[in-house]
Amino acid sequence: MGDTRSAAPALLRCIEVDTDVADVSVTRGLQLNVQAGQCWCILGRNGSGKTTLLHTLAGLRRPAAGRIELDGKPLEEQQRRRVAQRVGVLFQNQDDAFPATVLETVLQGRHPHLHSWQWESAADHALARQALSKVGLTGFEGRDIQTLSGGERQRVAVATLLTQQPRLLLLDEPTNHLDLHHQLSVLRTLLALCREHRRAIVMVLHDVNLAARFADHVLLLLGGGEVRLGEKRQIMETAVLEALYGHPLVRVATPAGPAWLPG
């Protein structure tokens, strides 16, 4: 695992991190370095704790043991607002209790950057509109979020995240509810951020082929706290993936790289 020993400073670093959910051990002694410009994908079976691990990396739940550092400082000692200026999270589902317009919701991404008495500036509005156009929702600004379809609501959440402008993006199934076209378009937008603006991404995906196409690093949750991680080319082998999902797979070569079909 060359990454953990590389000289570049890590944006997010896990040192001997143990995580559990209910009685399931998710990671034991996890050593992870996420650097600017990297795109990590977490793969694992249902209930293996992918979301739990992602929330732990976001500082939304405490690890059972070990330490997580953001920019070289312990995550849990940093102010929530300061963390949110640098780390953004996309959740699996959005739950809106009150009516709000799409634009109001997207502008919430600016919250960590504003003081409590401060209103969003024209520049913040411009950022929000730009984000909406990136996810193909121009013209939706005044719509009530409670009337959106699942896929539209998911893209609003992506736009909120883009407006937040974090350096580390933690995404829990970013393709949730999205049709094929928008799955690719959203992942491309996010990956462009990663490549061109040196942001880092850690995302949970269910689709091995999307992971193979977009990630450059993968982290496999094998169950019982066992983890395999590293560069995609070294980890994503047919035998490894078969063991991960407990299902035979057939590798196919496509113009966009290798893909796997259930055997």
Next chain:
Amino acid sequence: MTALSRIPPVTLLLGLAGLALLATWFSLDTGSATITVAEALRDPATPEARILWQLRLPRTLSAFVTGALLGLAGALMQVLLRNPLADPYVLGVSGGASVGALLALLLGAGAFWVPCWAFSGALFSTLLVFSLAHGRGSWDTTRLLLTGVVLASGWGALISLLLAVSPAAQIQGMLFWLMGDLSYAQLPAVGGAVLVLLAATALRFSSALNLMGGGALHAAALGVQVTRMRILIYVSASLATAVAVTQAGNIGFIGLLAPHMLRLGGGRDYRVLVPGVTLLGGTLLLLADALARSVIAPRQLPVGVLTALIGIPLFLFLLYRSRISRHG
């Protein structure tokens, strides 16, 4: 569903402030003695003018402060429980405060202790609703309302018990007070101070309140210290309810009406909703009280009866509509 209204915040708030001033004027002019503000200003020494300054003015201010506190309590509970149907009266929090206050009265506690007891009752009720109605991760409407209803009827039974053991001389006053009444209201110095403090606190954290509407994780991910914020909302909402109840008894539905009307009018952002609900809650109770004084004058209706008559149909309509939007 219809498009959301987008009235500019400044227009909305100025409009509400204007409305509050007009309502104050109307309330001061209304009553069994025929005296208007204009006359009382011209000649402040007449007996009629004294009625206006010494009776109507304290009552008017008291109605405004009570309504504002109830509106604020409603808006805060709605964000705490993430449900637009939450209201201190519906959830039994007012009932808890009433039991506290009645107990204090019955035990002959001093004027200082009545609000303290009411506050404890409100805190205890909110805590009960908060912990019992908490389903898996969020507060679903059915559990929330069921808990509130059961709690409210529990408090109702306790109130009956307290009334049954109270000396006959006290009962008339207690009953009237329970129905929500502003007749004995005095200049609301403490209530006003509490209102200013709570409204300022809520305004200070209003953008965090917006995020809390999207859920605890969403808020935390965008930099809100959720636990601290929840405790703050919980204590503020209980305090507002307790002070309102000690001032004017059990008045329902202002906490439901005011935030709902504001959201319809475009005040969805808590930075607008907090000041807006304070102005509108105050205005609504002022108008209701002026009506209660004049509908069957010279007799007076308890104002709580009026707010319930207006509030209950709205509540049922909201419940009906939330059912449609869930399944539609």
